[in-house]
Amino acid sequence: MRKQRHRAYGNCPVEAALDIIGGKWKAILLFHILDGTKRFNQLGRLLPGLTQRTLTTQLRELEADGVIARTVYPQMPPKVEYSMTPFGRTLEPLLRELAAWSETQVRPRLETPTGAAVGFATTPDAPVPPKKKGAGEGAPSSPSKP
Numbered sequence: 717m718r719k720q721r722h723r724a725y726g727n728c729p730v731e732a733a734l735d736i737i738g739g740k741w742k743a744i745l746l747f748h749i750l751d752g753t754k755r756f757n758q759l760g761r762l763l764p765g766l767t768q769r770t771l772t773t774q775l776r777e778l779e780a781d782g783v784i785a786r787t788v789y790p791q792m793p794p795k796v797e798y799s800m801t802p803f804g805r806t807l808e809p810l811l812r813e814l815a816a817w818s819e820t821q822v823r824p825r826l827e828t829p830t831g832a833a834v835g836f837a838t839t840p841d842a843p844v845p846p847k848k849k850g851a852g853e854g855a856p857s858s859p860s861k862p
Contacts, residue, residue, distance in 0.1 A: 736781045737807065741766055741774045746804065747811050749784060783807070797850040 737743055743785050760771055775798060778784045783804040789795040
């Protein structure tokens with residue numbers, strides 16, 4: 717079982733939620749499992765950048781937190797399926813809303829030619845990212861030779 721970051725979360729309920737579903741892969745895994753029971757290899761194919769070890773770890777943590785259920789069928793080769801628990805199903809509106817937000821807010825930014833690579837908004841009132849200091853930009857220069 718994973719380590720819980722804190723005994724109590726004080727005034728930040730978002731921190732408690734992210735302790736369960738946070739990380740690079742958990743919300744993505746949950747989003748795919750929302751559509752129906754998935755087998756281990758199905759999830760691996762849906763997320764090609766995810767190693768088997770990380771997939772196993774993430775699924776075990778979600779299972780330990782009661783978000784997903786793991787069903788093992790006694791056959792050869794072993795068959796294991798993952799599905800949402802009733803507790804996990806309570807995340808469905810949140811995950812669907814996050815997907816909708818991404819479609820309306822994030823996708824257009826990624827499809828815009830300017831600013832897409834760095835992820836900054838391209839509207840005139842959008843904040844401009846700070847420039848990094850490099851040679852010739854605020855850094856002391858050495859005297860040039862004639």
